[in-house]
Amino acid sequence: MDSLLLDIVIKVIFALLFVAVIMSLAAYSVLGERKVASWIQGRVGPNRTALPGISAIPVLGPQLVKLGIWQPLADGVKFLFKEDPLPGHVNKLYYCLAPCIALVPALTTMVVLPVGQYMDGDVVKPIILANVDIGILFILAFGSLGVYGIVIGGWAANSKYPYFGGIRSSAQMISYELAMGMSILPVLIWANGPNSGLAGLSLFNIVESQQGMWLGVWMPIPAFIFLVSLYAETNRLPFDMPESETELVGGFHTEYGSFKFGLFFVGEYAHMVIGSAVFTILFLGGWNFLPDFGIESLHWLSDPWALMPNWLGGPLSVIYFIGKTLFFVFLFMWVRWTLPRFRYDQVMTLGWKYLVPGALICVVAYAIIIGLWDIAFAIDQTPAIVE
Amino acid sequence: MASETEISYGDIAGRAAQYDKDELRGEEMVLNMGPSHPATHGVLRLKLKLDGDIISGCDPVIGYLHRGDEKLAENMTYNQFVPYTDRLDYLAPLANNVAYAIAVERLAGIDVPERCKAIRIICCELARISSHLLGLGVYGMDTGALTTFMYTFTEREKLYTLFEELTGARFTTSYTRIGGLTRDMPDGWMGRVNHFCNQLIPVVDELDKLLTRNRIFMDRTRDIGIISKEDALAWGLTGANLRASGHDLDIRKAQPYCGYENYDFDVPIGSAGDCYDRYLVRMEELRQSIRIVQQAIAKMPDGLWYNDEAKKIFKPQKDKVLTSMEELIQNFMIVTEGPQIPAGEVYFEAENPKGVLAFFIHSKGGGVPYRLKIRGPSFCSLSILEHLCPGHMMSDVPVILGSLDFVMGECDR
Numbered sequence: 001m002d003s004l005l006l007d008i009v010i011k012v013i014f015a016l017l018f019v020a021v022i023m024s025l026a027a028y029s030v031l032g033e034r035k036v037a038s039w040i041q042g043r044v045g046p047n048r049t050a051l052p053g054i055s056a057i058p059v060l061g062p063q064l065v066k067l068g069i070w071q072p073l074a075d076g077v078k079f080l081f082k083e084d085p086l087p088g089h090v091n092k093l094y095y096c097l098a099p100c101i102a103l104v105p106a107l108t109t110m111v112v113l114p115v116g117q118y119m120d121g122d123v124v125k126p127i128i129l130a131n132v133d134i135g136i137l138f139i140l141a142f143g144s145l146g147v148y149g150i151v152i153g154g155w156a157a158n159s160k161y162p163y164f165g166g167i168r169s170s171a172q173m174i175s176y177e178l179a180m181g182m183s184i185l186p187v188l189i190w191a192n193g194p195n196s197g198l199a200g201l202s203l204f205n206i207v208e209s210q211q212g213m214w215l216g217v218w219m220p221i222p223a224f225i226f227l228v229s230l231y232a233e234t235n236r237l238p239f240d241m242p243e244s245e246t247e248l249v250g251g252f253h254t255e256y257g258s259f260k261f262g263l264f265f266v267g268e269y270a271h272m273v274i275g276s277a278v279f280t281i282l283f284l285g286g287w288n289f290l291p292d293f294g295i296e297s298l299h300w301l302s303d304p305w306a307l308m309p310n311w312l313g314g315p316l317s318v319i320y321f322i323g324k325t326l327f328f329v330f331l332f333m334w335v336r337w338t339l340p341r342f343r344y345d346q347v348m349t350l351g352w353k354y355l356v357p358g359a360l361i362c363v364v365a366y367a368i369i370i371g372l373w374d375i376a377f378a379i380d381q382t383p384a385i386v387e
Numbered sequence: 388m389a390s391e392t393e394i395s396y397g398d399i400a401g402r403a404a405q406y407d408k409d410e411l412r413g414e415e416m417v418l419n420m421g422p423s424h425p426a427t428h429g430v431l432r433l434k435l436k437l438d439g440d441i442i443s444g445c446d447p448v449i450g451y452l453h454r455g456d457e458k459l460a461e462n463m464t465y466n467q468f469v470p471y472t473d474r475l476d477y478l479a480p481l482a483n484n485v486a487y488a489i490a491v492e493r494l495a496g497i498d499v500p501e502r503c504k505a506i507r508i509i510c511c512e513l514a515r516i517s518s519h520l521l522g523l524g525v526y527g528m529d530t531g532a533l534t535t536f537m538y539t540f541t542e543r544e545k546l547y548t549l550f551e552e553l554t555g556a557r558f559t560t561s562y563t564r565i566g567g568l569t570r571d572m573p574d575g576w577m578g579r580v581n582h583f584c585n586q587l588i589p590v591v592d593e594l595d596k597l598l599t600r601n602r603i604f605m606d607r608t609r610d611i612g613i614i615s616k617e618d619a620l621a622w623g624l625t626g627a628n629l630r631a632s633g634h635d636l637d638i639r640k641a642q643p644y645c646g647y648e649n650y651d652f653d654v655p656i657g658s659a660g661d662c663y664d665r666y667l668v669r670m671e672e673l674r675q676s677i678r679i680v681q682q683a684i685a686k687m688p689d690g691l692w693y694n695d696e697a698k699k700i701f702k703p704q705k706d707k708v709l710t711s712m713e714e715l716i717q718n719f720m721i722v723t724e725g726p727q728i729p730a731g732e733v734y735f736e737a738e739n740p741k742g743v744l745a746f747f748i749h750s751k752g753g754g755v756p757y758r759l760k761i762r763g764p765s766f767c768s769l770s771i772l773e774h775l776c777p778g779h780m781m782s783d784v785p786v787i788l789g790s791l792d793f794v795m796g797e798c799d800r
Contacts, residue, residue: 037533041534164440340598345440346603
């Protein structure tokens with residue numbers, strides 16, 4: 001009984017920590033976005049917000065202020081304390097519900113997101129809230145619920161521009177979900193191949209199966225399709241149809257203000273962070289340090305964390321994983337401030353005419369290749385790509 | 388069934404033709420775009436009729452920036468109207484100043500010295516660079532590439548600093564006077580302009596790399612908003628919009644003014660007349676303007692920067708006013724009565740960044756025009772919207788607007 005209670009307490013603390021980390025990552029990606037944008041555009045970006053006590057520290061304080069490190073704090077407080085307007089013409093229930101629906105799925109998906117590993121005796125275990133077997137399905141299912149926040153927000157605002165945004169995003173997200181789901185199939189086929197010795201759709205297994213070679217190298221086309229779909233799913237440029245500011249003036253959140261807008265905003269960035277994390281897990285070897293090419297003597301290269309004591313190896317693997325994730329968050333921003341935006345019908349054309357068939361071909365091709373591979377090298381029970 | 392033939396989204400003409408026959412078309416939605424909307428670059432208002440995402444009707448509403456400039460002109464002296472020309476195309480005030488000054492000088496039958504002409508040409512071309520930089524940057528922004536806008540604005544900032552040195556004002560320059568300029572160039576200004584031009588070329592190249600062969604940008608702009616040569620002429624389009632449609636008309640070449648005939652530059656001509664062509668034409672005009680400015684700097688003549696002979700038109704210099712009786716009286720008369728322009732009529736066209744800006748002035752003698760009519764190029768460019776928009780998607784509207792490169796100050800006057 002005691003151990004069960006302890007288990008629950010640990011899990012709750014862990015969950016809170018998770019939420020805190022993801023939310024602050026999301027908040028700081030807003031700052032990151034502004035900083036990256038200003039670096040790309042030859043500006044300085046946020047560099048004024050100061051926290052009285054800490055910013056007074058001699059050398060360090062001004063540097064932090066220069067980096068705009070307190071800006072998310074100020075933004076958050078501003079969002080909280082601003083007047084929360086409720087326009088007269090909106091559908092009040094849905095209007096208030098939509099921002100929550102936008103944020104909740106993003107936060108829910110992280111339940112099954114492994115972020116690192118630790119050693120339990122000789123067994124490698126993931127640092128994860130719930131290591132369920134249907135991990136990736138869970139993420140896909142809950143991630144796609146996020147579209148309801150946007151659609152309901154666009155509908156509830158009872159105004160033409162948000163309505164356009166809502167309609168566009170529903171069509172876009174549903175279309176790209178298809179390509180996204182299919183681009184993952186080769187990964188699952190690989191991770192669950194007859195000889196891989198692993199089973200289930202758990203994301204931890206997928207990371208484990210990539211110790212030989214990261215799947216992004218081995219499956220560049222599915223990785224690319226997944227990445228493109230990810231941009232579309234998170235409504236980032238060049239696919240930001242729901243909020244294309246030059247034509248829809250902000251799209252679905254035109255009528256929102258104050259904290260409700262803040263929720264949408266953080267939700268979008270949380271989606272981005274989690275999407276990047278999923279991409280890292282699926283195609284970039286998760287927290288594996290470097291690929292070991294399936295060579296037993298090089299195994300320490302992919303998994304140096306196992307050689308360290310848990311108090312060091314565990315956090316290091318998490319940090320490494322977060323580093324990889326942040327690189328993709330940066331890529332999101334880089335692309336946003338470089339490329340123009342597609343037109344709505346071009347987004348659809350790209351999704352249905354190129355990405356979905358491309359993903360289908362990949363599924364078939366990789367199924368055949370992996371099948372042949374398993375027949376030809378049906379010797380070992382460990383996953384190996386290059387002998 | 389009429390809708391059996393397959394229409395691809397890119398086939399605008401087919402879509403427009405099919406539209407009336409479509410039995411399945413739904414209810415139309417009227418969408419009000421503007422007058423405060425980021426895509427309308429000012430206070431243009433478009434009443435769009437939408438069938439889904441496809442425009443079936445477009446009704447531009449103008450006049451939100453109407454200030455009655457033409458009527459104002461009848462109530463002030465010729466020189467007092469110069470600041471009002473700043474506010475026509477407020478992205479290229481120097482070019483407006485020059486066009487207005489030349490129009491009145493033609494009416495008065497006076498000429499200005501070579502140095503004045505050369506300075507005016509530098510002004511015109513710098514204004515063109517300034518206007519096109521903004522036009523292209525905003526055009527990039529309309530298609531979603533926000534960074535181009537920042538890059539071009541950085542350059543405009545440098546230009547404004549140059550304008551400030553020359554005229555004393557960054558935005559509303561009011562640099563010309565009838566018969567000359569307010570002042571000569573400051574020392575070393577030409578060198579700084581030359582330096583600006585030299586460092587502008589890599590920036591234009593960078594813009595080129597970011598947009599010109601960008602697949603998304605091309606997808607967004609090619610075959611969108613096609614204006615045929617006939618249409619362009621029928622709607623009175625001028626400037627880059629007309630030349631993008633393939634009609635070779637540049638007032639600087641066709642009816643040279645201000646000594647443009649002495650400069651070597653090319654006039655880019657488009658072929659398809661779509662949004663992409665209009666972008667390409669502007670891009671090339673930017674480079675040609677740099678060429679003209681550098682030529683003007685290289686052969687800047689010495690001499691006076693105002694017409695010394697036009698005693699009743701151009702105010703005498705201050706030092707003479709304070710020392711000589713005759714000049715003092717001249718100064719007094721010009722300030723109180725205005726420059727004395729003989730009775731007559733003039734119609735003068737100048738090739739401005741946005742198109743042909745023309746002034747029609749009817750004078751009954753004295754210092755005040757009897758009637759002053761302004762022909763703003765943006766007004767004509769916008770008139771074609773009603774014809775151009777239907778059949779396109781709603782997302783094309785910002786692109787079309789951006790490609791027409793209008794400014795409401797000039798359209799509404």
